[in-house]
Amino acid sequence: MVEVNAGRRRPSSVVSLTRVPELAGWHREGDEIVLGACLTYADMERGELAALVPALAQAARTIGSPQIRAVATLGGNIGTASPAGDTLPVLAALDAVVEVAGRAGGRRVPLLELITGVKKTSLAPGELVTAVRVPVLRGGQEFLKVGTRNAMVISVVMVAVVVDLDGQSVRAGLGSVAPVPVRAREAERYAGEHTDWSRGRLAGPAVARRFGELCAESTAAIDDHRSTADYRRRAVAVCAARALARALPPLEA
Ligand SMILES: Cc1cc2nc3c(=O)[nH]c(=O)nc-3n(C[C@H](O)[C@H](O)[C@H](O)COP(=O)(O)OP(=O)(O)OC[C@H]3O[C@@H](n4cnc5c(N)ncnc54)[C@H](O)[C@@H]3O)c2cc1C
Structure with a gap:
């Protein structure tokens, strides 16, 4: 509808899926x-x-x-x-x-x-x-989004962190920082190696900060009408660190 209203699409027909129970x-x-x-x-x-x-x-x-x-x-x-x-x-x-x-x-x-x-x-x-x-995974999950206001807003940056306690892995998905959704593999590997899996806790608060930096490094952020690449990288670093510390609380330093 957004594209139709903006005149970018003129579909000759539209199929509604709402009554397909499957x-x-x-x-x-x-x-x-x-x-x-x-x-x-x-x-x-x-x-x-x-x-x-x-x-x-x-x-x-x-x-x-x-x-x-x-x-x-x-x-x-x-x-x-x-x-x-x-x-x-x-x-x-x-x-x-x-x-x-x-x-x-x-x-x-x-x-x-x-x-x-x-x-x-x-x-x-x-x-x-x-x-x-x-x-279905056992472990914390967090999604954080930055926009120019609190609601009805297109994302400037998104971070999703998922912890798999049984598989002993941390996974991070990033959005609005590349043409396609990004997995921050290096950051995931780092967090996995710096977690006390027997207690289900990050090795310390510094791990979350480094994880955030590594997430920022895995983006291909650009300047556009919604934000700058610099701001996007900074926002990813902050959000990813915060999301990980919530999903997998650190042991005290
Ligand atoms: C006011 C407004 C606010 C919005 N806010 C957000 C927001 O905050 N975040 C966000 O992510 N999106 C937002 N959207 C965008 C949009 O509503 C969502 O992406 C939504 O999920 C689209 O779902 P729909 O069922 O309405 O798809 P439609 O609008 O009906 O279809 C969207 C496209 O997907 C295709 N499509 C639909 N269903 C399927 C299917 N089953 N298989 C293959 N292709 C399919 C259609 O052909 C079309 O190309 C917003 C839209 C509006 C109008």
Whole structure:
């Protein structure tokens, strides 16, 4: 609708997916959650799903207004493939796998392979996102977003941190700092090596700060009408350090 209202698109027809029951809601399959493509942000914000995937709930709560959250869907966020799509860093951090269906049948593709550029996906013509699979993990999760105001705002920077206590790993997804969602692999490796996994605590507060710096180094931030590259790197460093310290509290120095 944003593109239609701005005169950038004139679709000759529009297909509504809202009455396809197979695409709605979510369910659990063992250690995985299957999120329907038509799951709305309102569905993610609270309840059992929010307890199972808290970073997704935190991201959903920052999106648009209650009216937007009541109708806008996860499949639409992925299909838009905006660098500022708020669920995308969370899905990236969770190693989400997207289920796609088309006339030739179905396939599963990792989110980071599905999104190929600014508003570009590897979906073939006629292909539809039907669901997204994310793991149920034991450990803290955080999503932080910076914008030019508190609500109804397009992200300047997003950071999602997910801790997997059983797999002994930390994962970080970044958004609005590159054409596609970014995984901060070096920062993840560093945090994993500087965690006391037997106690589920970071080795110290300095680890969170260094993690933030490494996250900032993994961005490809640019100057644009919303922010500068310098500010974006600084905001990523601060948010990533804060998110990690909340998700995996440090042992006292
Ligand atoms: C006022 C306003 C505020 C907004 N605020 C935010 C915000 O804070 N954060 C944010 O991330 N986004 C925001 N958005 C953008 C948008 O609403 C979301 O990205 C939303 O998730 C789109 O979902 P939808 O179901 O409405 O998709 P649509 O708008 O119907 O579709 C968007 C695109 O995705 C494609 N698509 C939809 N469903 C699928 C599917 N199942 N498979 C494949 N392709 C599909 C469509 O063809 C289209 O190209 C905002 C939009 C508005 C109008």
